Structures are given as C-alpha cells and as structure tokens.
Amino acid sequence: MSSNTSNPSITDAKTHGNIKGRPWAATLILTGGAAALVLGIALSISLGAADIDLRNVWEAVFFFNPDVTEHQIIQELRLPRVLGGAMVGACFAVSGAIMQGMTRNPLADSGLLGLNGGAGFVIAICFAFFPGLPYMYLILFSFLGAGLGAALVYGVSSMAKGGLTPVRLVLAGAALSALLSALSEGIALYFQVGQDMAFWYAGGTAGIKWVHLKIMLPWIAAAILGAIALSRSITMLSLGDDIAKGLGQRTGLVKLGGTVIVLVLAGAAVSVVGAVGFVGLMIPHLTRKLVGVDYRLIIPCSAVLGSLLVVIADLAARMVNPPYETPVGSIIALIGVPFFLYLARKERREL
Incomplete structure (x- = not known):
C-alpha cells in the first residue's frame, strides 16, 4: 500500500534529515488524556435517561450490590457500553494512524477506504444466511469483510492512469463504500433483516454487552501491542520505501x-x-501536530485521544435529545466531514 503524496509533517522531517518527536507533549497527552478519559467515563455512566450521582457510580463499580436497581443499570448497561466505546475509539484511531503512516496518505481512514463498508456487507450476509451466528464468528467474518473492502478499494484505485494518489484512493473508497452499503441494504430488505442491520447503518454503542468486550479484548490488546512493536518501523516507512529500505x-x-x-x-x-x-x-492528524511524526509516540497517544473522542461523542449523543439517542456516528461526522473537506482541499492544492 503506497501513495505518491507524502504527509507535510513527514516532508518537513525529511528536510531536516531526521525525525524528532516531542516526548514531553506525549507525556502530557497520555497523563492528561487518561485523566480526562476517566472523567468522561464517569460522566457517561452517570448521565442518561435516568441520572445517577457519581457516588452511586463509584459504589456500583467497586462495591456492586445486585439488589440495588441503579447498580444493575450501571453494571449491565452503562459500564460495558462506555468501556466498549473507549475500546472502539482506540481501535479506529490506531488503525488510522497505521494506515496514514504506511501509505503516506493523510486521507487514510478505515471508513473512507472501504474497510467499514466491507465489514458491514459481510455482516449483512451473516444476518441473512446465518441467523443466530455466535458473536465470535461474527467478528471473524467482520475481519474478512474489512479485508475485502480494502482489497477492492486499492485494486480499483491502482488501475487508474498515474497510479495511487490520496484523492484517487479516497474517491475509489467512497464509491465502493457506497456500493457495498447499497448491497448490504438490498440484502437486508430482501431477507427481512433490516431491523438487525439498522444498528450497523447508524453506528452506536447502545448494543455493547459484556460478552462483546470479553471476545474483543484479546484481539484488540494483541493488535495494539503489535502496533506499538511496529511503531519504529512504521516511522521509517512513513519516510518512503526507499529510505526505509536504506x-x-x-x-x-x-x-x-x-x-x-x-x-x-x-x-x-x-x-x-x-x-x-x-x-x-482526525485523531492521528491532531496527534501528529502535538507530538511530532514519531509513531512510537503517535500510536499510544492516538489510542488515548480516540477513546476520549468516542466516549464524549457517545455522551453527547445521549444528551442531544433525551430520552432518545442520536447515533454516535452522526455526532462524530459533524466534526469529521468539515475536517475531511479541509484535508482534501489541502491535498488537491499540493498535487
């Protein structure tokens, strides 16, 4: 996976002949972001259709009493939801950072490059043809779908004259994501699984249960540890294949x-x-601005900031129109779409 256009911050690093990170900034982000994340998790558990004071939140988490209704709400509904949201935010942010580093494409993102659309398409097939499939298998098929979406996007964009460019890659990703989404909706309508798929179209954390977290955690922990282990190599790769080989x-x-x-x-x-x-x-761009272009700093900081963004967005989604919920994907898109348009325009000027 490669691109013809390098990230501006990486270009600056090459100009100076080396890559300099800002460990002090990374330390502030990790400590301050972790503190903000804990506060955000506490507020997200506390606020909702039924507000629960923070003292009860503390007692429900550390001194759970199954006879207390508020404790049951926290343990069975809100706690797995907010922890799942934090894990998902770290997943999206770290995957985006790795994609941008490997491809030197500042527009790289799992949603823009077909991974989300491919995973949703395969999940629709699972709902239609394998109802009641255990979540363990569903997550495996989701991996395969993400790979299918990415392969299609890179394959189509590589066929164009002039090879891969950031804008061409995103255009191919948008087109194929729309196609995969349309096919998913067609499957949902024909096989009458639209209600099951409605959650996937909107995007949200309301359905996260403890069983999901138990299955997700080993995969996510292994992948993030792998990302940290590869971080130095990704930093070298972000300079270009020739330099990395040298x-x-x-x-x-x-x-x-x-x-x-x-x-x-x-x-x-x-x-x-x-x-x-x-x-x-968004998160890898913000992180690079703060800590520099060393991925040994970018990846852990992106994980913390990504978790914080999703937790806050999920809280906002519940507070916009209570007691109803706004899809968390819509809340994030309100920020993400203008950010994407800004980057796309910036990239176009640099081509």
Whole structure:
C-alpha cells in the first residue's frame, strides 16, 4: 500500500534529515488524556435517561450490590457500553494512524477506504444466511469483510492512469463504500433483516454487552501491542520505501504486519458499533501536530485521544435529545466531514 503524496509533517522531517518527536507533549497527552478519559467515563455512566450521582457510580463499580436497581443499570448497561466505546475509539484511531503512516496518505481512514463498508456487507450476509451466528464468528467474518473492502478499494484505485494518489484512493473508497452499503441494504430488505442491520447503518454503542468486550479484548490488546512493536518501523516507512529500505527495514513484512493489525482493529470495531467513520482520520492528524511524526509516540497517544473522542461523542449523543439517542456516528461526522473537506482541499492544492 503506497501513495505518491507524502504527509507535510513527514516532508518537513525529511528536510531536516531526521525525525524528532516531542516526548514531553506525549507525556502530557497520555497523563492528561487518561485523566480526562476517566472523567468522561464517569460522566457517561452517570448521565442518561435516568441520572445517577457519581457516588452511586463509584459504589456500583467497586462495591456492586445486585439488589440495588441503579447498580444493575450501571453494571449491565452503562459500564460495558462506555468501556466498549473507549475500546472502539482506540481501535479506529490506531488503525488510522497505521494506515496514514504506511501509505503516506493523510486521507487514510478505515471508513473512507472501504474497510467499514466491507465489514458491514459481510455482516449483512451473516444476518441473512446465518441467523443466530455466535458473536465470535461474527467478528471473524467482520475481519474478512474489512479485508475485502480494502482489497477492492486499492485494486480499483491502482488501475487508474498515474497510479495511487490520496484523492484517487479516497474517491475509489467512497464509491465502493457506497456500493457495498447499497448491497448490504438490498440484502437486508430482501431477507427481512433490516431491523438487525439498522444498528450497523447508524453506528452506536447502545448494543455493547459484556460478552462483546470479553471476545474483543484479546484481539484488540494483541493488535495494539503489535502496533506499538511496529511503531519504529512504521516511522521509517512513513519516510518512503526507499529510505526505509536504506535504513534496513524489511518493508514488505512491515506492510503485511501493519495491514493485519489494521484489519483486526477495524474489523473488531465495526463488528461492535457499526459504520462510525472519521475517528481514524482526525485523531492521528491532531496527534501528529502535538507530538511530532514519531509513531512510537503517535500510536499510544492516538489510542488515548480516540477513546476520549468516542466516549464524549457517545455522551453527547445521549444528551442531544433525551430520552432518545442520536447515533454516535452522526455526532462524530459533524466534526469529521468539515475536517475531511479541509484535508482534501489541502491535498488537491499540493498535487
């Protein structure tokens, strides 16, 4: 996976002959972001259709009493939801950071490059032909669907004259994502599984249960640890294939490992919350501006900021029109769409 256009911040790093991160900024983000995330989780558990004071939240988490209704609401509904949202935010953000680093494409994001659409398409097939499929198998098929979507997007965009460019890749991703979404909706209508698929179209965290978290956690933990292990190699790769090879990197293996990690992270996230986009587009950009272009700093900071964004967006989705919920994907898109248009216009000027 490669692109003809490099990230401006990476270009600056090449101009100066080295890559300099800002460890002090990363430390502030990790500590401050973690504190803000804990506060956001507490508020998200506390606020909702029935407000629960923070003291009861503390007691329900650490001194659970099954006879107390509020404790049951927190333990069975709100706690898995908010923890799942944090995990999903980290998945999208880290996968976006890896994609942008490997492809040197600042517009790379799982939602824009067909991974979400492919995963949703395969999930629609599962609902239609394999009703009642256990979630463990559903998440595996979601990985396969994400890979299918990515392969189609890169294949189609590579056929164009002049090869891959960031804008061409995104255009192919938008077209194929629309096609896969249309096919998913057709399957849902024909096989009468539209109600099951409605959640995936909107994108949301309301359906997350403890069983989902237990199955997701090993996959996500392994993928994020793998991303951290590959972070130095991805930094070298972000300078370009020739430079990475000159620095002793085995670029083919790095790209293969990064691709597998992206598919695991995006597939796991989409299987839980559906079509939520733009997290992997915005968060890595913001992180690079703050900590520099060293992916050893970008990846962990992106995980924290991505978790924080989804937790806050989920809280906002419940507070916009209570007691009804707005899809969390819509809340994030309100920020993400203008951000994407700004980046697309910037890239077009640089082509």
